[in-house]
Amino acid sequence: MDTQTEYDVVIVGGSVAGLSAALVLGRSLRRVLVVDSGKPCNRQTPHSHSFMTRDGETPAQLTSLAREQALAYPTVQYLNGRVTTLSKNADGFALTTDSQTRIKARKVLLATGLEDIMSPIDGFAESWGVSVLHCPYCHGYEVRNQPLGVLITGEHTADYVGLIHHWSQNLTLFTNGSATLTDDQRGTISRLNVPIIETPIAQIKHEQGLMNAVMLQDGSQVDLTALFAPVPFRQHSDLAQQLGCTLTSTGLIQVTIVGQTNVPGLFAAGDNSSPMRQLAVASANGVAAGAGINRELVTEEVAVY
Ligand SMILES: Cc1cc2nc3c(=O)[nH]c(=O)nc-3n(C[C@H](O)[C@H](O)[C@H](O)COP(=O)(O)OP(=O)(O)OC[C@H]3O[C@@H](n4cnc5c(N)ncnc54)[C@H](O)[C@@H]3O)c2cc1C
DSSP: OOTTOEEEEEEEOOSHHHHHHHHHHHTTTOOEEEEEOSOOTTTTOSOOOSSTTOTTOOHHHHHHHHHHHHHTSTTEEEEESOEEEEEEETTEEEEEETTOOEEEEEEEEEOOOEEEOOOOSBTHHHHBTTTEESOHHHHTGGGTTSOEEEEOOSTTHHHHHHHHHTTOSSEEEEOSSSOOOOHHHHHHHHHTTOOEEOSOEEEEEEETTEEEEEEETTSOEEEOSEEEOOOOEEESOSHHHHTTOOBOTTSOBOOOTTOBOSSTTEEEOSGGGOSSOOHHHHHHHHHHHHHHHHHHHHHHHHHTO
């Protein structure tokens, strides 16, 4: 990588949001470098759903076609690697990667996604995205009417149970310890005829991520084909924090509709800044950010014409 090259835009993260932005920026004649460390949040899931024209494809098929189409534009380049530092100076931005490549850019787009924090329950991480699921819009149809579990406790429990109950009435709620439920929540769950199991979970029994039972610490087991479990998350990269980006109360990067952060010239798009985690939403955010960045560059160029 030529360290003297100054790109119009460096896109950190070459998955759904990043490649959508790269396509728009390549078509806007911008010199773009996409840097990607190859760890999209959906990498374990065998099939992606609900993305128009691509329903049922693997995540890798989807992004490899997107990469091929973005890189067909001669001003778009791609680098495998992780951006480790990001700083701002009078001329723009300076970035370094884990292979010590130094890059300069007029604008930066963070399309770095989120990192889901796995429960320590044995078998949970291995089954994540395969049969331990979080989003019924992504994977609910495939397990409709099957024996399902929900693993959750706290204020959103009844809402989430009600949501998953729409796809299967053969449902069990696991709270993995004493449930902290209000009388109202218990009432809703009981009306839906969903049993509540408070016994802590010992293990998720699975074969290559495909679960067949939840094993409880008292030695009993509940046979299931999938477990819905919302998990906490954190930013996949600390680059936004390095530059002092404002985060929302839920830990997302605060952005405008075209992805502008509070740091001039720094944009964010996709899961790292969106309350709805869906391929189509991440792609739309990337497209909006690409257009927003080009608009800002054009405005600067016209001012000195
Ligand atoms: C298990 C699972 C299954 C899902 N299934 C579906 C589905 O079926 N349908 C659907 O619509 N949505 C699904 N989603 C949601 C969807 O995958 C996300 O909304 C989408 O991938 C977000 O795209 P993104 O580009 O913002 O982030 P990601 O796809 O997570 O990509 C971020 C990229 O940035 C890279 N990166 C991070 N930090 C750096 C750095 N410092 N330097 C370089 N690169 C970096 C990462 O390696 C990664 O490649 C699923 C999510 C999960 C977790």
